Amino acid sequence: MFAPLPFLRRRAALIAGACLSLALGGCSDEGSGPVVVSVVGDRDDFAKPLQHLPDPGAKLILEATAQGLVAFDASGDILPALAQRWIVQDDGRSYIFRLRRAFWANGTRVTAPDVARMLMARIEALRLLDPDGPLDAVQAVIPMTGEVIEIRLAAPRPYVLQMLAQPQMAVLSRDGGTGPYRRTKQDGAVVLTPIDRSSGDDSGADQDDALPPWQTRVVRAERAALAIIRFRERDSALLLGGRFTDLPLLVPAGIDRDNVRIDPVQGLLGLAVTGDGKLLDDDGIRAAINMAIDRSQLPAMFPLGGWATSDRIVPDQMDLGRPPTAPDWAALPLEERRGNAAASVKRWVATNGPPPPLRIALPKGPGATLLYAMLRRDLGAVGLPTQRVAITAEADLRLVDEVAAYDSALWYLGRVGCARKIHCSDQADAQLQAASLASSADERAARIAAAEALMVAHNGYIALGAPVRWSLVSKRLTGFLPSARARHPLNHLFRSTN
Numbered sequence: 001m002f003a004p005l006p007f008l009r010r011r012a013a014l015i016a017g018a019c020l021s022l023a024l025g026g027c028s029d030e031g032s033g034p035v036v037v038s039v040v041g042d043r044d045d046f047a048k049p050l051q052h053l054p055d056p057g058a059k060l061i062l063e064a065t066a067q068g069l070v071a072f073d074a075s076g077d078i079l080p081a082l083a084q085r086w087i088v089q090d091d092g093r094s095y096i097f098r099l100r101r102a103f104w105a106n107g108t109r110v111t112a113p114d115v116a117r118m119l120m121a122r123i124e125a126l127r128l129l130d131p132d133g134p135l136d137a138v139q140a141v142i143p144m145t146g147e148v149i150e151i152r153l154a155a156p157r158p159y160v161l162q163m164l165a166q167p168q169m170a171v172l173s174r175d176g177g178t179g180p181y182r183r184t185k186q187d188g189a190v191v192l193t194p195i196d197r198s199s200g201d202d203s204g205a206d207q208d209d210a211l212p213p214w215q216t217r218v219v220r221a222e223r224a225a226l227a228i229i230r231f232r233e234r235d236s237a238l239l240l241g242g243r244f245t246d247l248p249l250l251v252p253a254g255i256d257r258d259n260v261r262i263d264p265v266q267g268l269l270g271l272a273v274t275g276d277g278k279l280l281d282d283d284g285i286r287a288a289i290n291m292a293i294d295r296s297q298l299p300a301m302f303p304l305g306g307w308a309t310s311d312r313i314v315p316d317q318m319d320l321g322r323p324p325t326a327p328d329w330a331a332l333p334l335e336e337r338r339g340n341a342a343a344s345v346k347r348w349v350a351t352n353g354p355p356p357p358l359r360i361a362l363p364k365g366p367g368a369t370l371l372y373a374m375l376r377r378d379l380g381a382v383g384l385p386t387q388r389v390a391i392t393a394e395a396d397l398r399l400v401d402e403v404a405a406y407d408s409a410l411w412y413l414g415r416v417g418c419a420r421k422i423h424c425s426d427q428a429d430a431q432l433q434a435a436s437l438a439s440s441a442d443e444r445a446a447r448i449a450a451a452e453a454l455m456v457a458h459n460g461y462i463a464l465g466a467p468v469r470w471s472l473v474s475k476r477l478t479g480f481l482p483s484a485r486a487r488h489p490l491n492h493l494f495r496s497t498n
Contacts, residue, residue, distance in 0.1 A: 065181055097149050099149070102179070116149045130414045265404075270464045279352075279396075287459045294378050314409045319408050341382040356385075359394065413428070416460060417432065
């Protein structure tokens with residue numbers, strides 16, 4: 001005989017609760033239990049995610065609980081989120097989004113006026129840090145009906161959807177966001193349960209005594225070393241947020257290479273000049289820092305297939321209209337570069353005396369320790385002493401390690417420009433502002449290219465290569481895909497719809 005439906009639902013709920021207790025206790029069910037996830041970071045990333053971006057834990061929790069209008073899927077493509085569909089009109093100056101039926105955590109309906117108000121506030125805040133990016137032309141976010149909003153631009157901009165899919169564009173109230181998961185806390189972990197598993201309607205109707213355990217996520221933010229050991233012992237199925245800083249931990253921990261997944265990301269990994277004063281205001285000294293670094297040593301520190309060094313701000317042509325600018329010393333052998341750098345330092349010392357140590361702000365981790373040892377050696381070879389400081393401390397050189405939010409030279413130039421309090425070229429900044437006001441696509445591209453050349457010549461950013469992003473993934477997670485955005489939605493971990 002078949003059991004009555006209420007009995008089956010109660011039994012499924014009991015099974016789910018038992019599996020969740022096992023997961024929280026440190027035992028990950030490799031078959032069908034909740035998916036235990038570690039993300040490199042700390043609990044503040046979950047508690048105050050907007051303030052801790054771009055930390056991986058902050059991105060993950062926003063992506064899981066407070067979606068924006070659109071989102072990235074596991075392969076880095078745009079897909080619907082809070083907006084169920086959209087159209088682009090007026091030659092790219094109007095984006096109209098129809099919202100799906102959604103509810104805030106307190107049960108009230110999400111409406112277009114709510115979303116429009118929150119999005120406009122986010123756009124204005126974002127433009128303070130990225131004044132020349134794809135949202136620079138947004139004039140207004142207008143609620144057209146209770147379910148439809150329009151984003152109106154003064155001029156067409158590519159990459160608008162890519163920007164709207166960023167975690168800082170998540171729509172959330174004081175009580176939280178709109179999913180795709182709701183969060184609760186239990187035994188030091190965050191438990192995520194899906195809001196809408198099939199229909200896109202999170203009204204709570206018929207939800208869920210019968211929630212399959214594998215749809216639940218148990219997420220912890222923790223140190224990389226602890227997260228690696230937890231994965232090795234099969235107490236978690238997924239580790240996210242790996243960077244170059246923690247790569248050296250994998251081999252001694254005995255991690256199987258088949259479990260390591262590398263994201264093919266582009267972005268910035270290098271040193272921004274954030275100090276000022278006589279030493280760093282000297283054009284020759286900033287160039288000397290850039291010339292002195294032996295980038296050929298980096299691949300041995302980052303033993304990843306396909307990873308390459310770079311001495312350029314923008315990795316490829318993108319929307320420059322030409323190949324990216326190489327530094328004027330790029331073709332010189334290392335010995336000659338260092339000779340020129342040492343000569344610049346000697347000239348400065350002759351006028352000003354011995355230089356103060358350059359404070360280099362780096363994160364924690366053995367990979368960062370290896371990087372600092374290389375920088376200390378290379379800069380010391382041309383007469384520049386160094387001192388390592390914490391990543392949040394006052395510094396002369398600060399590590400930038402970020403994945404590009406959108407595929408434009410503007411992201412790279414804006415991330416290391418004047419708005420970010422980096423030693424910058426006023427002329428380059430003027431060109432970027434002119435690009436924002438350009439009357440044609442050709443003029444805009446020419447202005448961007450001019451700004452890029454000026455920024456390379458200024459040496460306010462010392463490029464090392466592309467960011468490094470890696471994960472540890474159990475065989476159970478059949479839907480996990482390497483991501484060009486280093487984004488791994490927790491509702492896309494299985495090939496079947498979840």
